[in-house]
Amino acid sequence: MKKVNFESLDPSIQELLKKAEKVRNHSYSPYSQFKVGASVLTEDNEIFAGCNVENATFTSICAERTAYVKAISEGKTKFKAVAVVGFQENFVVAPCGTCRQFMSEFGNVEIYMAKPNLDEIKVSTLDVLLPCQFHFH
Amino acid sequence: MKKVNFESLDPSIQELLKKAEKVRNHSYSPYSQFKVGASVLTEDNEIFAGCNVENATFTSICAERTAYVKAISEGKTKFKAVAVVGFQENFVVAPCGTCRQFMSEFGNVEIYMAKPNLDEIKVSTLDVLLPCQFHFH
Amino acid sequence: MKKVNFESLDPSIQELLKKAEKVRNHSYSPYSQFKVGASVLTEDNEIFAGCNVENATFTSICAERTAYVKAISEGKTKFKAVAVVGFQENFVVAPCGTCRQFMSEFGNVEIYMAKPNLDEIKVSTLDVLLPCQFHFH
Amino acid sequence: MKKVNFESLDPSIQELLKKAEKVRNHSYSPYSQFKVGASVLTEDNEIFAGCNVENATFTSICAERTAYVKAISEGKTKFKAVAVVGFQENFVVAPCGTCRQFMSEFGNVEIYMAKPNLDEIKVSTLDVLLPCQFHFH
Ligand SMILES: [Zn+2]
Ligand SMILES: [Zn+2]
Numbered sequence: 001m002k003k004v005n006f007e008s009l010d011p012s013i014q015e016l017l018k019k020a021e022k023v024r025n026h027s028y029s030p031y032s033q034f035k036v037g038a039s040v041l042t043e044d045n046e047i048f049a050g051c052n053v054e055n056a057t058f059t060s061i062c063a064e065r066t067a068y069v070k071a072i073s074e075g076k077t078k079f080k081a082v083a084v085v086g087f088q089e090n091f092v093v094a095p096c097g098t099c100r101q102f103m104s105e106f107g108n109v110e111i112y113m114a115k116p117n118l119d120e121i122k123v124s125t126l127d128v129l130l131p132c133q134f135h136f137h
Numbered sequence: 138m139k140k141v142n143f144e145s146l147d148p149s150i151q152e153l154l155k156k157a158e159k160v161r162n163h164s165y166s167p168y169s170q171f172k173v174g175a176s177v178l179t180e181d182n183e184i185f186a187g188c189n190v191e192n193a194t195f196t197s198i199c200a201e202r203t204a205y206v207k208a209i210s211e212g213k214t215k216f217k218a219v220a221v222v223g224f225q226e227n228f229v230v231a232p233c234g235t236c237r238q239f240m241s242e243f244g245n246v247e248i249y250m251a252k253p254n255l256d257e258i259k260v261s262t263l264d265v266l267l268p269c270q271f272h273f274h
Numbered sequence: 275m276k277k278v279n280f281e282s283l284d285p286s287i288q289e290l291l292k293k294a295e296k297v298r299n300h301s302y303s304p305y306s307q308f309k310v311g312a313s314v315l316t317e318d319n320e321i322f323a324g325c326n327v328e329n330a331t332f333t334s335i336c337a338e339r340t341a342y343v344k345a346i347s348e349g350k351t352k353f354k355a356v357a358v359v360g361f362q363e364n365f366v367v368a369p370c371g372t373c374r375q376f377m378s379e380f381g382n383v384e385i386y387m388a389k390p391n392l393d394e395i396k397v398s399t400l401d402v403l404l405p406c407q408f409h410f411h
Numbered sequence: 412m413k414k415v416n417f418e419s420l421d422p423s424i425q426e427l428l429k430k431a432e433k434v435r436n437h438s439y440s441p442y443s444q445f446k447v448g449a450s451v452l453t454e455d456n457e458i459f460a461g462c463n464v465e466n467a468t469f470t471s472i473c474a475e476r477t478a479y480v481k482a483i484s485e486g487k488t489k490f491k492a493v494a495v496v497g498f499q500e501n502f503v504v505a506p507c508g509t510c511r512q513f514m515s516e517f518g519n520v521e522i523y524m525a526k527p528n529l530d531e532i533k534v535s536t537l538d539v540l541l542p543c544q545f546h547f548h
């Protein structure tokens with residue numbers, strides 16, 4: 001993970017981060033109070049944004065997976081970058097292991113992880129965040 | 138569950154079923170080959186459609202949950218009806234227990250379950266399909 | 275669901291309930307504070323008991339599924355009855371939809387649901403709690 | 412990941428691997444045909460072994476999580492090492508992202524990953540396999 005500056009980023013990545021920040025408002029997280037927004041940039045430069053949706057019995061779906069299934073259900077399966085934005089001031093959210101596994105099904109992507117106001121951003125890749133991936137094929 | 142006829146249904150429900158049938162094309166189901174489409178009708182009459190998205194390690198997300206998180210991430214949390222359409226000729230798909238639990242977080246809905254070509258449709262409600270629901274609140 | 279009295283139950287079911295109550299102590303539930311114990315009675319009259327094990331990212335495993343995978347990993351796949359015991363005084367816990375789905379893979383069972391001190395017990399069956407089950411086969 | 416030789420391993424790790432290999436026989440995997448066994452060594456040198464238990468709707472539980480919930484439901488929460496043994500000749504199974512996340516709740520462990528007959532073994536650690544872990548605390 002390395003730190004990057006918002007202004008230095010490609011406009012498409014800036015937009016990706018802003019959409020992740022905005023969709024966070026729709027987070028349904030009455031159990032954890034932990035609001036997260038995420039967005040995914042497709043190979044053909046569309047952005048799909050999703051929030052976490054919790055469940056009383058903890059079969060919740062994280063923001064990253066929401067963004068992915070939104071994109072996939074619109075026919076997209078090739079992705080370039082993901083942004084994740086949390087809600088807590090002192091905290092850069094990284095995708096959980098379940099999301100890393102889920103995303104890995106669709107290939108490597110850059111992953112931008114930001115503090116709530118996008119004033120601290122770290123970047124890595126899925127292959128770095130999930131080494132030695134488990135795949136059937 | 139009772140059988141209903143497509144022509145007898147309200148136009149909004151016919152549209153709901155057609156969108157579930159159509160989105161099924163985007164199903165990502167290389168492991169089960171079991172394509173499913175689902176759609177949800179919001180209280181203010183918007184429709185969100187989703188497909189199942191599988192994962193090598195079986196942390197797959199069903200079509201119904203995809204439809205729900207799409208809607209929720211667009212700010213919708215009140216729903217009236219759900220449609221589920223499978224792919225196998227002789228088979229009316231009912232939502233799995235995980236999806237029933239997930240949907241129950243957002244209240245009761247009518248559930249329309251159809252064969253692939255919408256030529257056989259059954260209807261029930263979430264409260265009937267998930268009796269004695271587990272909730273914290 | 276009908277109410278039953280502890281004393282009126284078969285000794286094997288009394289034992290099943292007591293083991294579910296006892297294993298609840300091992301519940302790992304720092305996120306919900308909601309301790310649950312469950313146990314499953316195999317066809318050859320062994321009992322396997324499990325608790326819920328939570329996870330920061332809500333890929334938790336409920337007590338019922340813990341009990342089942344314990345039994346299955348010891349070579350058992352035929353079950354007669356399940357007991358579930360919660361922790362909150364005013365609350366009879368029913369299995370969540372995910373657990374109902376998971377258990378349904380192994381056939382119908384009686385399900386005993388009890389208040390924390392076993393002073394109120396309800397009984398039902400999996401087929402009643404998960405009507406119109408989804409199965410491939 | 413580095414390769415290690417069975418004979419060179421500590422007897423407790425040899426035993427751990429043998430138990431993971433043996434419990435694999437109880438795998439319930441009719442959907443993937445992908446049998447996996449796993450075992451976990453507790454701080455006080457007990458071994459708990461589990462297999463994968465699949466579900467028609469892909470809310471399956473992997474062998475690693477089965478081993479963990481078995482141990483936890485017996486009161487163990489401190490672990491030293493995990494072994495994972497698959498079934499396919501040409502394949503060293505690594506834990507999936509969901510299992511890595513689930514295990515991370517209980518701290519770092521050594522992870523031994525072996526081919527079916529234990530004739531090829533790789534070793535790593537959970538912290539290496541799940542960098543930048545997501546935790547609330
Ligand atoms: Zn996640
Ligand atoms: Zn489902």
Ligand SMILES: [Zn+2]
Pocket residue numbers: 057336337338369370371372373374
């Ligand atoms: Zn459950």
Ligand SMILES: [Zn+2]
Pocket residue numbers: 194473474475506507508509510511
């Ligand atoms: Zn796993």
